[in-house]
Amino acid sequence: MTDRTRFLFRKSAGRGGVCFVCLVLAFSFSACADNASISSPSAKVEFFAMNTLMSIEVRGAEAEAAVAAGRDEVYRLERLLSRTDPKSEVSAINTAAGSEWTEVSEETFSLIQTALLYSEETEGAFDITIAPVMDLWGFSSGEHRVPDDAEIGSVLERIGYEHLLLDETGFRVKLENPGMSMDLGAVAKGYAGDRVKEIIKQFDFETALINLGGNVTVIGRKPNGDLLRVAITDPENRQQYLGVLGSEDTHVITSGGYERFFEQDGKVYIHIMDPETARPAQSDLLSVSVIDSNGVRSDILSTALFVMGREEAIRYWSGHRDLGLVMAKVDGEVLVSKNLLGTFRVTEGKSVTYFDGE
Amino acid sequence: MTENDRPGLRFGFRDLVLIIALAMIGVIPFAVMHNMRGAEKSARTVAVLTIAGDEVWRCAIDDGMDPVEYSADIDGEIFTVIADSTGARVNHSDCPDKICVETGTISKAGQTVVCVPFRAVLRIEYADDDPELTDVGDAIDAISG
Amino acid sequence: MKNRTAKLTAWGVMTALSLVLTVAEAMIIPAGLFPIPGFRLGLSNIVILISVYLFGAIPSVGIVLLRTLAVFAFGGNLSAFLFSLCGGLLAVFAMLVLRQTKLFSLFGVSAGGAAAHSIGQISAGAFLTGSARLFLYLPFLLWASIAAGLLIALLSVPIYRALDAFFKAPGSE
Structure with a gap:
């Protein structure tokens, strides 16, 4: 044994050094095994589906596979639920309106069932049989026009969710009257958000950002641990934002008249229809954003609460306090449900009211 | 290695002064930006x-x-x-x-x-x-x- | 430490240690633990701090350069490399200067290095983006870094004692 080694074993200070070196050696071995975790791969797909632009972005070991599977799922749902695709199950139901029952997949059936439940809960503010009204005003074709009172009167007879019949024993659906038509457009993107989220969760991933035409779904956090930041468009000035939401594992879905509208004789006609009047909703709101862990619910309620207007929307929220709600009023005020305090940051200079029930 | 090269191993008063001085540096950008408001340029x-x-x-x-x-x-x-x-x-x-x-x-x-x-x-x-x-x-x- | 080989070996081991500590830190401390983007504890600065005292200027700067290059070579991205190069060099220069003044203890020197590191990081970021707004973020990074620098100094004290004794042991002459 040399002087030096003897020194190492004798003096406690030296022993500390040895421990330190051993510790470091142990780390250096494990470090070689795991180099990939330092920078995870990421992948993004952007595509057109359901009549809008969609993007799916995933970070994690299986990012490539996850985004591809997510996109395929959206395409599958589009084939199943599109009103314009003559081969879809929804088209089959519409073709048989007023005559016979249509047998559909369990998936389509339960989605329609959910939609009807919300129609009842919102007292008809949300209605998937509104399609003939959309057609009448030209929002389906893009050739907008203002119909006369006689046309409105006749179309009112061809809508109403209570005339959409379900037969649970055989997954059969029927539209009671001829000329009726259903459209799952106001649920399909929300449902797609739920499904894509489920699909991505089957893969090895860290963060996912799903944007289905302005319906945003986020899962996980940024590599540095920050929350993902979802901005909500200011309906008065689409260049600006109402505010920014820091979110993790949630859907942020917005409905607003500003998204699609036309002007005639100085009057603005928006694309969100009030099933009661068969005319564009006369809402005192410009937009409603719903923040929730359930995409279908967010999608449906963003439309329904918009149609209901401020007072009824707040009343609805009082009974469903787990929802996050951001609403822009026509006078520019931003209404935010109290449970979003600290999560949603309103743009500086905007007047904001946090509501806590009626 | 000579004796006077040995570092002090205890936190001293002079360290505290240094740390406070360093912490103050962080406030400078706010002061500067405040005076240059408007000239501020965002990312291209x-x-x-x-x-x-x-x-x-x-x-x-x-x-x-x-x-x-x-x-x-x-x-x-x-x-x-x-x-x-x-x-x-x-x-x-x-x-x-x-x-x-x-x-x-x-x-x-x-x-x-x-x-x-x-x-x-x-x-x-x-x-x-x-x-x-x-x-x-x-x-x-x-x-x- | 008159022997040239002994010196080189010591420098080499220290470089390896700083590299290993960098990688180990990335592995054991999850990225999201601290809510401040760009902030790291910087365990490998233990090695730099000790080198500044034990070896002096040239080996210390060398260790920083080699560590930064090696991390980049093992799969870092270019902007992260520029950040850590800027930060790392400024930090080691600051430590060397503060040590030369002989006014401060290990704690002051370490905190000074950490502060310089965060200033270097932000400067590199502002230079790359062409956006001076990044400096508004300096206080958060700076104050967190100073705290980390003090912690690093605390960890370095027993290690310094051990290594100082080790290099001065009869066998090393």
Whole structure:
């Protein structure tokens, strides 16, 4: 044994050094095994589906596979639920309106069932049989026009969710009257958000950002641990934002008249229809954003609460306090449900009211 | 190694003075920025046009720039975009619904104008698209609505 | 430590240690633990701090350069490389200068290095983006770094004692 080694074993200070070196050696071995975790791969797909632009972005070991599977799922749902695709199950139901029952997949059936439940809960503010009204005003074709009172009167007879019949024993659906038509457009993107989220969760991933035409779904956090930041468009000035939401594992879905509208004789006609009047909703709101862990619910309620207007929307929220709600009023005020305090940051200079029930 | 090279191994009064002085440095940017408000320059942006997933045009957005126009011929139908110092917009489109034209001007990174019939996307991006850098400040990850 | 080989060996081991500590830190401390982007504890600065005292200027700067290059070579991205190069060099220069003044203890020197590191990081970021706004973020990074620097100094004290004794042991002459 040399002087030096003897020194190492004798003096406690030296022993500390040895421990330190051993510790470091142990780390250096494990470090070689795991180099990939330092920078995870990421992948993004952007595509057109359901009549809008969609993007799916995933970070994690299986990012490539996850985004591809997510996109395929959206395409599958589009084939199943599109009103314009003559081969879809929804088209089959519409073709048989007023005559016979249509047998559909369990998936389509339960989605329609959910939609009807919300129609009842919102007292008809949300209605998937509104399609003939959309057609009448030209929002389906893009050739907008203002119909006369006689046309409105006749179309009112061809809508109403209570005339959409379900037969649970055989997954059969029927539209009671001829000329009726259903459209799952106001649920399909929300449902797609739920499904894509489920699909991505089957893969090895860290963060996912799903944007289905302005319906945003986020899962996980940024590599540095920050929350993902979802901005909500200011309906008065689409260049600006109402505010920014820091979110993790949630859907942020917005409905607003500003998204699609036309002007005639100085009057603005928006694309969100009030099933009661068969005319564009006369809402005192410009937009409603719903923040929730359930995409279908967010999608449906963003439309329904918009149609209901401020007072009824707040009343609805009082009974469903787990929802996050951001609403822009026509006078520019931003209404935010109290449970979003600290999560949603309103743009500086905007007047904001946090509501806590009626 | 000589004796007077040995470091003090105890936290002393002079250390405390140094640390307080260092901590004060952090306040300087706020003081400076406060005086230079208005002259503050945000990250540079570019307008990017993709049609059916292919990038067909890219144009930097600069203060005081002259408007730059780009026209795409999509199977005989015309789609025109304009970039100027205020941002970018779809100026003309032969598409049936004209939603893209109605969307108006976009100016912030992450914003898009979409024309579904033509599969066209006009978007604003950061000129140096480094996510780690754009995380700082008012960068956002997605826009709802 | 008159022997040239002994010196080189010591420098080499220290370089390896700083590299290993960098990688180990990335592995054991999850990225999201601290809510401040760009902030790291910087365990490998233990090695730099000790080198500044034990070896002096040239080996210390060398260790920083080699560590930064090696991390980049093992799969870092270019902007992260520029950040850590700027930060790392400024930090080691600051430590060397503060040590030369002989006014401060290990704690002051370490905190000074950490502060310089965060200033270097932000400067590199502002230079790359051309956006001075990044400096508004300096206080958060700076104050967190100073705290980390003090912690690093605390960890370095026993290690310094051990290594100082080790290099001065009879066998090393």
